[in-house]
Amino acid sequence: MTPRLPGKLVHLPLISTWGFQYIIRSQVPIRTFGIRSLNPPETSRFNVGHDLPVLKSTPTAALERKANTLPLRTGAIATKKGMTAIYDTETGKRVPCTVLQLDRVEVVSHKTRQKHGYYAVQLGSGWRKPANLTKSLLGHFTANGISPKRHVYEFRVKDESGLLPVGQMVNADWFQEGQYVDARSNSKGKGFAGVMKRHGFGGQDRSHGVSLTHRSLGSAGPSQGGGSRVYPGKKMAGNMGNEQNTVQNLKILKVDSENGIVVVNGSVSGPRGCVVRIQDAIKKPWPEDMSPSSS
Amino acid sequence: MASSSPILRQLGCFRSLLKPQPQPQPLLQSPLNRRALSTVYSTRPTPKPLPENLPEQFIKQLPLHLRPKDPKVRRPIPPPPPSPCTKCKDPVAAVEEAQLAVLDPTGERRALFDYRRSPRSVKPGDIVRVTFKNGDPFNGVCLSIRLRGLDTSFLLRNHLTRVGVEMAIKVYSPNVESVEIVQRAQKRKRRARLFYMRDPKHDMGTVENIVTNYIRQKRALSGKKRAPVKGRK
Numbered sequence: 001m002t003p004r005l006p007g008k009l010v011h012l013p014l015i016s017t018w019g020f021q022y023i024i025r026s027q028v029p030i031r032t033f034g035i036r037s038l039n040p041p042e043t044s045r046f047n048v049g050h051d052l053p054v055l056k057s058t059p060t061a062a063l064e065r066k067a068n069t070l071p072l073r074t075g076a077i078a079t080k081k082g083m084t085a086i087y088d089t090e091t092g093k094r095v096p097c098t099v100l101q102l103d104r105v106e107v108v109s110h111k112t113r114q115k116h117g118y119y120a121v122q123l124g125s126g127w128r129k130p131a132n133l134t135k136s137l138l139g140h141f142t143a144n145g146i147s148p149k150r151h152v153y154e155f156r157v158k159d160e161s162g163l164l165p166v167g168q169m170v171n172a173d174w175f176q177e178g179q180y181v182d183a184r185s186n187s188k189g190k191g192f193a194g195v196m197k198r199h200g201f202g203g204q205d206r207s208h209g210v211s212l213t214h215r216s217l218g219s220a221g222p223s224q225g226g227g228s229r230v231y232p233g234k235k236m237a238g239n240m241g242n243e244q245n246t247v248q249n250l251k252i253l254k255v256d257s258e259n260g261i262v263v264v265n266g267s268v269s270g271p272r273g274c275v276v277r278i279q280d281a282i283k284k285p286w287p288e289d290m291s292p293s294s295s
Numbered sequence: 296m297a298s299s300s301p302i303l304r305q306l307g308c309f310r311s312l313l314k315p316q317p318q319p320q321p322l323l324q325s326p327l328n329r330r331a332l333s334t335v336y337s338t339r340p341t342p343k344p345l346p347e348n349l350p351e352q353f354i355k356q357l358p359l360h361l362r363p364k365d366p367k368v369r370r371p372i373p374p375p376p377p378s379p380c381t382k383c384k385d386p387v388a389a390v391e392e393a394q395l396a397v398l399d400p401t402g403e404r405r406a407l408f409d410y411r412r413s414p415r416s417v418k419p420g421d422i423v424r425v426t427f428k429n430g431d432p433f434n435g436v437c438l439s440i441r442l443r444g445l446d447t448s449f450l451l452r453n454h455l456t457r458v459g460v461e462m463a464i465k466v467y468s469p470n471v472e473s474v475e476i477v478q479r480a481q482k483r484k485r486r487a488r489l490f491y492m493r494d495p496k497h498d499m500g501t502v503e504n505i506v507t508n509y510i511r512q513k514r515a516l517s518g519k520k521r522a523p524v525k526g527r528k
Contacts, residue, residue, distance in 0.1 A: 084387050085394075086390075087398055092469040099386045106376075139370075142370040142371070143370065259383035259386060259389060260380070261390065
């Protein structure tokens with residue numbers, strides 16, 4: 001950025017904190033601009049040392065807190081194809097299941113602690129016409145040598161050992177039969193819904209003098225003395241559904257890497273054809289065999 | 296006596312204009328606003344080329360049009376890899392077929408209930424006897440057949456201890472050991488779902504007598520003394 005010089009040069013010789021300063025690093029002076037504190041924080045000479053505990057409000061401590069609930073390896077982007085059932089031939093039990101399909105899931109890029117503050121694998125799936133992409137997004141794909149992707153999502157991992165190489169394909173055999181996953185997807189949209197449907201309110205009487213407000217909420221808040229206002233977060237009518245929902249601990253019943261099919265136990269939020277992100281379940285032990293799939 | 300004519304007196308208001316005005320002194324003499332005579336009459340200096348090998352930290356200080364431009368790179372757009380979706384358009388059907396290949400390898404069950412295609416199949420109104428893996432049989436009139444691929448099921452109705460009992464049975468369930476047609480409907484039913492048979496007027500009552508007759512005949516034909524009973528003591 002070019003410096004903003006004052007219009008009149010008379011002001012220049014005045015020493016001002018808003019002007020630029022010279023910081024001399026390795027012989028070549030670098031000019032820096034911007035607002036800086038008049039009282040920079042003083043470092044305490046007692047608070048420095050490698051064996052001191054990490055302060056709780058630092059990014060390092062935040063990552064440490066999160067370490068136990070972050071998966072060791074990336075997940076995958078899938079499409080919900082529909083529901084069916086699988087019979088257990090031994091017990092004769094019928095297990096309802098959801099069929100998911102992986103479509104050309106590839107690693108697009110990484111997020112690293114050094115640059116972005118956390119570790120994550122950016123995956124893309126499907127294919128999109130290059131003409132329908134913005135130039136910046138197209139450049140993002142082509143710089144990494146990836147064909148343009150329809151869906152791009154990030155999957156957080158614990159550390160850099162979970163970062164797959166860019167361009168690697170994630171197939172259905174990335175998951176093993178019998179392991180548990182969390183499925184994340186947007187629920188079915190219900191449009192503008194009233195309070196009875198959206199929040200399960202009881203509604204009002206059919207009769208006893210109630211007119212025209214049989215399905216509406218009662219009072220929205222206390223009267224004078226109680227604040228005489230509507231508190232933030234009051235449950236009201238509004239848009240329902242189409243929110244992200246995570247279904248945890250779904251068992252993987254079947255994997256077909258040739259057709260990219262992953263069959264999970266039970267139901268997954270959202271309509272048929274929606275994008276589902278599946279990753280190792282955080283509330284179950286991590287899968288033992290973590291060999292990367294052959295691309 | 297008038298000293299000056301009334302016309303001149305009226306023009307007196309313009310007197311202030313005739314007074315010599317004090318020159319307004321510029322408060323700030325900016326060096327940018329002044330141009331020396333030599334610069335005005337000299338030729339415009341040709342812009343000097345930028346010094347080569349300018350250190351990187353100085354490039355930011357240059358105006359935008361002077362900064363060296365990044366070379367334009369046209370990277371090829373990689374073609375998409377082959378998609379499994381084109382190979383398998385309907386994964387739900389694929390999963391169901393794989394299940395059916397295990398549960399019904401000969402296609403016998405399918406033929407027994409596909410009443411739209413196979414004439415030998417169970418039809419609504421038939422009396423059916425189902426034996427389960429654990430040995431319990433269930434007999435009843437078939438009220439309806441629900442064709443839903445792997446989830447195909449049929450509804451049987453009977454009376455047990457004079458209480459109406461209905462049971463929906465999944466055709467492909469591994470718990471179902473055998474399905475026998477005990478008696479065909481006398482006349483072709485004109486409805487696909489015979490829910491009217493729940494009404495007392497049309498209720499068939501118990502079918503136990505018909506089934507025991509059938510079992511007796513079957514035993515006589517096969518020449519066995521007693522039908523083997525599984526899982527019971």
